[in-house]
Amino acid sequence: MxxxxxxxxxxxxxxWNRGLSGGFDRAFAKSGKDIAANSLATAWYRTYRARLASSAGAIQAQEHLAESLAQVLADADLEAPAGSREQELLLACWQRxxxxxxxxxxxxxxxxxxxxxxxxxxxxxxxxxxxxxxxxxxxxxxxxxxxxxxxxxxxxxxxxxxxxxxxxxxxxxxxxxxxxxxxxxxxxxxxxxxxxxxxxxxxxxxxxxxxxxxxxxxxxxxxxxxxxxxxxx
The missing domain is CATH 3.40.50.1000 (HAD superfamily/HAD-like)
Incomplete structure (x- = not known):
């Protein structure tokens, strides 16, 4: 039983999709760039999960999140430098x-x-x-x-x-x-x-x-x- x-x-x-899409919209609202928030959300989620799957030993969640975010933004010709408001806002999405x-x-x-x-x-x-x-x-x-x-x-x-x-x-x-x-x-x-x-x-x-x-x-x-x-x- x-x-x-x-x-x-x-x-x-x-x-997670709505949470991340909203995060990308907020993070780049003042950039003047036309971003595809849903596509970015999906790409980040899949990249992050792929990194988790290939990890050995203890998982360092924040490292994986930051690295996968940087990769996705670079592929989309966007920037959210380490320690920037944009990066902090996006990383926080995963807990909200x-x-x-x-x-x-x-x-x-x-x-x-x-x-x-x-x-x-x-x-x-x-x-x-x-x-x-x-x-x-x-x-x-x-x-x-x-x-x-x-x-x-x-x-x-x-x-x-x-x-x-x-x-x-x-x-x-x-x-x-x-x-x-x-x-x-x-x-x-x-x-x-x-x-x-x-x-x-x-x-x-x-x-x-x-x-x-x-x-x-x-x-x-x-x-x-x-x-x-x-x-x-």
Whole structure:
């Protein structure tokens, strides 16, 4: 029986695209340049996540953020020098992403019966400040730096379950990303999918539907809470 539900956060619980796009608009509002905020947001997100995936050992979140931002801006012929107002504004966005409208009420509903925790490849500090800003009612923030594991090989899920003295079969992983769920299922976790079709803006092509027969396929987080109230897993 499921006793805890772990969650992906970026894209699943919070709208990083809106947060970053708004940050680029604010940072370059006085520059007079016509910027493609959504494209910059997507490029930064993907570049940052690629750097995380290739990191060895402890993850230095701010270093990766600053380096990936510099790369994306250089590619777009824009500048935000180290220590500048523009850079500080953009880096701060990662701790201030807005939650999707259903996220907080859905998490609160699930928390009545289950331990709920964020469980992602990102470090504990930014995930904690992000939760504080967005009002995410986690019981735990399980960061990759503390658990020394990754989602792609399932090691993070197993170590997170062990932290709560749970078997993998007693944990469900919820994500809007099929690849996350495949990794979680491979190490014995239950799985729940709901789509976030606007995560990458109007041109999203991936993760619009489940790619496998996940244990639960819901419409959104509130719908997932309704499933969990009426079913035994």
């Amino acid at each position: 499921v006793k805890a539900i772990f969650f992906d956060v970026l894209g699943t619980i919070v709208d 992403f807005p939650a999707w409208p259903d996220s907080v009420p859905g998490l609160r509903a699930l928390r009545r019966e289950y331990v709920i925790a964020s469980c992602t490849d990102l470090p504990t500090a930014p995930m904690t400040w992000l939760a504080k800003h967005a009002g995410l009612p986690w019981d735990l923030v399980l960061g990759s730096d503390l658990l020394d594991g990754r989602t792609h090989d399932g090691s993070l899920f197993l170590k997170a379950a062990a932290t709560l003295d749970l078997l993998p079969s007693e944990v469900m992983y919820a994500s809007a990303h099929n690849a996350d769920l495949a990794a979680a299922r491979a190490v014995g976790l239950k799985t729940a999918f709901f789509a976030r079709p606007k995560e990458f803006g109007p041109d999203q092509r991936n993760d619009l539907a489940p790619r496998d027969s996940w244990d639960i396929v819901a419409f959104d987080l509130l719908d997932l809470a309704r499933y969990m109230e009426s079913a035994v897993y």
